[in-house]
Amino acid sequence: MPSYTYRCSAGHELDRICSIAQMETFESYPHLCEVMVKKGRPCERLLQRVYRVQPPVRFREGWYEHIAPDPVYITSPQQLQDVARRHGNRSKYMQDLGGLWNVKDGREV
Numbered sequence: 726m727p728s729y730t731y732r733c734s735a736g737h738e739l740d741r742i743c744s745i746a747q748m749e750t751f752e753s754y755p756h757l758c759e760v761m762v763k764k765g766r767p768c769e770r771l772l773q774r775v776y777r778v779q780p781p782v783r784f785r786e787g788w789y790e791h792i793a794p795d796p797v798y799i800t801s802p803q804q805l806q807d808v809a810r811r812h813g814n815r816s817k818y819m820q821d822l823g824g825l826w827n828v829k830d831g832r833e834v
């Protein structure tokens with residue numbers, strides 16, 4: 726499963742390992758930092774997801790668990806795109822991945 730890092734303005738970090746759907750649910754309402762600071766009070770600053778610069782993702786054949794109700798064995802980027810669309814999967818993650826479908830060796834094709 727993917728992991729997501731959240732950080733408050735004081736620099737406290739929270740890591741969550743969860744499915745894309747769980748991440749989207751988690752982010753559908755604001756979360757406050759629960760790190761205890763002075764006098765045993767929680768920090769309570771707003772947590773925001775940290776977007777890390779990721780190395781280019783290359784398509785890999787294999788089981789994809791989060792694009793349809795049941796895991797699907799995907800053999801090509803086109804199949805991945807088709808299955809995701811058929812199941813209405815329009816998450817940010819799929820859009821990010823979608824940006825790479827037309828990229829080969831760092832160049833658009």
Ligand SMILES: [Zn+2]
Pocket residue numbers: 733734735736737758759760768769770
């Ligand atoms: Zn904090």
